[in-house]
Amino acid sequence: MSRALRLEKSRWREWVAALQKASTVIAPVRLHGDDVAFERITSPDQITLDFDNPQDSPKRFLFPQVEPMLRYHRNGGYDVEPLYDEEKRVLFAIRCCDVSAVRFFDLALGVPDLPDSYYATRRAHTAFIALGCNAPCRECFCVCANTGPFLPSGGGFDVQLTDLGDYFLVEVDTSKGEELIGAAPDLFTSASKDDLAERAALDKAAEQRFPRDPRLYFSASSRKVSVDSVEEDLWRRMAEWCVACGGCTNICPTCYCFNVTDAQANGVGVRSRRWDSCQYPGLTREASGHNPRPEQLHRLKRRMFHKISYQYGARDGMQGCVGCGRCVRVCPGIRLGIPEVGEAIRRAEWK
Amino acid sequence: MEVMERRPNIYLPQIARITGVRDETPDTKTFVFRFRDDETHAAFTWRPGQFVELSVFGLGEAPFGFASSPTRKGSFEITIRAVGALTRALHAMGPGDEVGIRGPLGNSFPYDEVQRRNILFIAGGIGLPPLRSLIQNMFDERDKFGDITILYGARTPTDLVYKSELKEWEQRSDIKFMVTVDRSEPGWQGNVGMVPTLFPKAGVKPDGTVAYMCGPPVMIRFVIQDLVSMGFADEDIISTLERHMKCGVGKCNHCCIGHKYVCRDGPVFSYKQMKGLLE
Numbered sequence: 001m002s003r004a005l006r007l008e009k010s011r012w013r014e015w016v017a018a019l020q021k022a023s024t025v026i027a028p029v030r031l032h033g034d035d036v037a038f039e040r041i042t043s044p045d046q047i048t049l050d051f052d053n054p055q056d057s058p059k060r061f062l063f064p065q066v067e068p069m070l071r072y073h074r075n076g077g078y079d080v081e082p083l084y085d086e087e088k089r090v091l092f093a094i095r096c097c098d099v100s101a102v103r104f105f106d107l108a109l110g111v112p113d114l115p116d117s118y119y120a121t122r123r124a125h126t127a128f129i130a131l132g133c134n135a136p137c138r139e140c141f142c143v144c145a146n147t148g149p150f151l152p153s154g155g156g157f158d159v160q161l162t163d164l165g166d167y168f169l170v171e172v173d174t175s176k177g178e179e180l181i182g183a184a185p186d187l188f189t190s191a192s193k194d195d196l197a198e199r200a201a202l203d204k205a206a207e208q209r210f211p212r213d214p215r216l217y218f219s220a221s222s223r224k225v226s227v228d229s230v231e232e233d234l235w236r237r238m239a240e241w242c243v244a245c246g247g248c249t250n251i252c253p254t255c256y257c258f259n260v261t262d263a264q265a266n267g268v269g270v271r272s273r274r275w276d277s278c279q280y281p282g283l284t285r286e287a288s289g290h291n292p293r294p295e296q297l298h299r300l301k302r303r304m305f306h307k308i309s310y311q312y313g314a315r316d317g318m319q320g321c322v323g324c325g326r327c328v329r330v331c332p333g334i335r336l337g338i339p340e341v342g343e344a345i346r347r348a349e350w351k
Numbered sequence: 352m353e354v355m356e357r358r359p360n361i362y363l364p365q366i367a368r369i370t371g372v373r374d375e376t377p378d379t380k381t382f383v384f385r386f387r388d389d390e391t392h393a394a395f396t397w398r399p400g401q402f403v404e405l406s407v408f409g410l411g412e413a414p415f416g417f418a419s420s421p422t423r424k425g426s427f428e429i430t431i432r433a434v435g436a437l438t439r440a441l442h443a444m445g446p447g448d449e450v451g452i453r454g455p456l457g458n459s460f461p462y463d464e465v466q467r468r469n470i471l472f473i474a475g476g477i478g479l480p481p482l483r484s485l486i487q488n489m490f491d492e493r494d495k496f497g498d499i500t501i502l503y504g505a506r507t508p509t510d511l512v513y514k515s516e517l518k519e520w521e522q523r524s525d526i527k528f529m530v531t532v533d534r535s536e537p538g539w540q541g542n543v544g545m546v547p548t549l550f551p552k553a554g555v556k557p558d559g560t561v562a563y564m565c566g567p568p569v570m571i572r573f574v575i576q577d578l579v580s581m582g583f584a585d586e587d588i589i590s591t592l593e594r595h596m597k598c599g600v601g602k603c604n605h606c607c608i609g610h611k612y613v614c615r616d617g618p619v620f621s622y623k624q625m626k627g628l629l630e
Contacts, residue, residue, distance in 0.1 A: 069362055072408050077366060077368075077387065082360050082362075082363055108602075109602060114361055114600050114601065114615075116362075117359075117361065117362065117363075118362070228629050257604040258598075258603045260598065260603070262406075262409050262410060264408065269409055271406075276605070283595075283604070284595055284605065284606075285595065286593070286594070287413075287435045287595075290568075292630070293630075298630075302607075302630075305609065305610075309610065
């Protein structure tokens with residue numbers, strides 16, 4: 001399936017404009033205060049390609065924070081009607097870690113015997129144009145999650161762009177990707193062997209530029225979390241830094257816990273799901289008041305177990321942390337990002 | 352990735368009507384349901400141990416185990432104690448009222464694989480309804496099983512569910528059935544004491560016996576200890592685990608124990624499986 005093309009850098013906006021004819025394009029936009037976020041764009045001029053990974057992952061475009069699932073009417077009895085979002089979308093310039101998170105969602109929510117209809121519908125109507133990373137972002141550690149800085153064929157992207165100076169190397173990996181190229185085929189020319197070699201060299205160079213050696217983060221800590229050999233006291237001391245805000249899970253591109261609620265007025269109601277968090281006591285509290293995870297330490301332990309245990313790796317087919325580093329940035333206790341907690345577990349030390 | 356199939360929608364409830372309500376105890380009722388759509392109703396079946404997500408529209412969904420056997424078609428029954436907003440609203444509903452039903456969900460009690468073996472049921476309080484589904488099923492295929500013993504305990508005689516059906520069970524000569532209560536009440540002439548006090552009276556023995564139990568967590572814990580010390584194999588001790596199941600299909604993460612989902616990998620687990628759960 002895979003083939004490689006070139007796109008002159010001066011012309012990528014023309015491509016985006018062509019994509020807009022058939023799809024909503026969602027891309028990184030610089031907002032007030034200099035934050036970059038994924039937004040629906042109306043013009044390619046809004047897009048910035050000069051960005052660290054946005055604070056918010058594009059998760060919400062596939063799995064919204066509040067998502068209507070069905071509507072019901074009371075009309076004597078009840079009639080129930082599912083609500084599907086079939087908007088055709090292109091996610092433009094998303095990072096390899098976030099593409100990998102979509103692959104994780106496919107495995108977790110899309111499992112073939114029980115697919116999540118709402119996610120599957122959105123997913124089927126969304127295409128991904130990845131932008132590989134020539135240099136690591138400040139907090140990320142994709143090399144240890146094996147999700148970047150660039151993705152191999154089959155990594156989940158439809159098209160992957162690599163910045164090679166005056167032009168992009170454009171790898172097309174799926175039939176959806178071919179459709180995206182087909183929106184403006186004249187903009188693309190064939191890539192050369194040298195382009196691919198340059199890409200490989202960039203990949204190596206980027207790996208060398210991570211601030212610390214991040215490969216340390218997972219191997220030992222995954223093993224300890226998987227066999228439950230982390231001292232309870234270590235969990236407790238780490239959890240003292242947690243204010244249970246749920247920021248790490250909201251911001252995480254692979255977190256998908258949700259709650260379901262009904263809202264109704266005048267015989268018409270909507271059932272919605274909304275993001276929930278393993279960091280909230282309410283996730284596991286039962287009607288009787290009993291809570292199997294009564295303390296924050298149990299909830300911190302839970303988060304790490306779902307992210308890096310072998311058991312979940314085997315169940316989901318992929319590790320639950322893609323190394324984007326957002327939890328490092330968002331934690332108001334500063335210290336409970338996955339790498340910090342992983343490192344503390346590895347060293348059995350928390351100062 | 353291949354485009355995933357959208358349908359069937361695993362979150363979409365079917366409309367069912369309440370066709371009957373029976374009072375069991377002051378806070379517990381048994382509801383009889385029938386799907387509004389005849390075709391849906393005819394196609395619907397389940398296995399004992401499975402559950403449904405029941406919608407009270409406007410309040411949401413909650414999980415409940417089947418209380419009746421799939422061998423008794425025509426309707427299905429669920430026994431519900433009023434403890435929260437949804438169950439209280441349900442208790443205010445009656446024949447003709449409509450609810451949403453999603454299911455059957457979850458795994459089920461071992462059935463085919465225990466044929467010809469001796470069966471022991473241990474139920475505490477509101478734990479009897481899910482076992483009743485299996486008990487009725489075994490009664491309807493009685494010749495497939497060895498000895499059947501049913502031990503049932505409740506806090507008080509008032510708290511016993513299925514009172515008239517229990518009388519029928521007492522009359523049966525092809526099973527052993529005993530009841531006990533934690534606290535007696537005027538007029539009660541039966542056993543008093545926790546469920547395990549029935550074990551010697553009933554002659555509970557491990558030989559070839561599979562034990563199914565359902566009840567409050569504290570009862571389960573003690574009963575498991577007793578059975579293990581009597582020599583029951585870990586894989587022959589079967590129970591259901593209770594967690595806050597929200598979606599019922601292994602997606603929402605409310606009911607996880609370790610990497611297992613009570614709603615999807617359970618709710619039925621053997622003691623052997625329970626011991627392997629990390630949490």
